Amino acid sequence: MNFWKDGLRLLCVRLDNLGDVLMTTPAFRAIKTTWPATHLTLLTSSAGAAVAELVPDIDQVLSFDVPWVAGQQQQPDRVVALADCLRGHNFDAAILFTVQSQNPLPTAMLCYLAGIPRVLGYCRENPYQLITDWVPDPEILVATRHEVVRQLELVREIDCHTTNRRLSLTPSVADQQRVRQQVANAGLDFQRPWLVVHPGVSEEKRRYPAEKFVQALLPLMQDSGYQVVLTGSKQEQSLTGQIQHRLAGRALDLAGQLSLGELAALLAEAPLLIANNTGPVHMAAALGTPVVVLYAKTNPQHTPWQVPNRVLYFDVPANLRSKNKLLQQFPEPAEPTASPEAIVRAVHDLMAQWQPIA
Known part of the structure; x- marks a missing residue:
């Protein structure tokens, strides 16, 4: 038996x-x-x-x-x-x-x-x-x-199977209603293109430079009219504040203001997420939200799963690389390279078919 x-x-x-x-x-x-x-x-x-x-x-x-x-x-x-x-x-x-x-x-x-x-x-x-x-x-x-x-x-191996291989995440209706009202009250126009940017990450080696986020977001906002919502933890408020300041205060900064359930609700609503290779990327994938991920050459098996995406790679600084030599063997070539210009192109590619929800 x-x-x-x-x-x-x-x-x-x-x-x-x-x-x-x-x-x-x-x-x-x-x-x-x-x-x-x-x-x-x-x-x-x-x-x-x-x-x-x-x-x-x-x-x-x-x-x-x-x-x-x-x-x-x-x-x-x-x-x-x-x-x-x-x-x-x-x-x-x-x-x-x-x-x-x-x-x-x-x-x-x-x-x-x-x-x-x-x-x-x-x-x-x-x-x-x-x-x-x-x-x-x-x-x-x-x-x-x-x-x-x-x-x-x-x-x-124990004969457990599923035909549904999507990630699973279910934000509550209350969180969805609360977040939608919050960003609307802050002036977000759902009829115009907008995106969420999550610039923080738990490990420094996976953090894309703040200045390069700014260099990508400025043309997206100035030339293409994108609205930007910044997210992060309370510990990341200085990072998002720095980016918001460089964007002349025109981004909505919600760092430290959302519970995890509310972040999930925001990502479910968003047309697109730009982030490092970190948890919110997988939250977005679970919710069907397209992702531009700035991917440090660490764990190649963690790319966005079953969702429209663009993966842009960057090198981990030598002083931050893993002490485990096996983990330094990232598959090469890892392309395309993350750059502000590549981020802008990726956003335009993924948002080409976007239509506001009536």
Whole structure:
């Protein structure tokens, strides 16, 4: 009798960022489509938990920032307490979702300590009893598949499938109404072309220079009449404020003013997003909003998924490159190159068929 079946209490583990959670949503859908009675709990980071509440296939969210992902610092006793917490949920099984460059064994040990009897996951080396349902990782040196495909192929190992491979994100009606009213009150004319610009990013190495954003936005605003809405976190207000100042105050700056749900609602409304390779890009893709992404040469498997897009590449400064030599092997040639002129062309290409909503 097959262990993997409908009705399980299933722990899905995705411990990294918001965008990584979104790129795993087709795999979550495959599980719930195949096994609708399964109770799916997601263990994720605090950043991932913020967006998980907007994903309909997730039944429960547990949040914890582990010390083996992105340099999070935790006391050892808190990790032990997390294992005890997981044990109390009496999970039947766990699925470990990891980026190709991540080692799954610390998370597998966490599940082992929690007494979870079956664990599915990729691993490069033999994990023995730490991952009972071991899938040898075929992406040894560099990523060869899109992140969405990687996770869909993992759950296919337990016969979970879906024909709908889109990312999943559902903003609330209340957030949609509130954001539309907010930007309308600020003077945005929905009958004229407009776009959202998200210039911030969590890692400095993936940040496109603010001045180059300005050099792209000035001609778009002055020559083509685009309205610009800037978004970002409270910590990014100085960055968006700098860009707004260089645009003579003619952009609407909403940095630090939107909840994640409201940001999703804004992106659902927007005709286009310009951003670094960061979470809002994947939010836009989930919502069907075209994207111009300024893509640092870091993780080639994270391009926008199933949405009209233009990917423009730029080099990571030498002092900010990963210490992992394998992650420095970005596939070349990576073209076209990100430049203000290329951004302007990409916006015009993607907005060529835009029509205002009546």
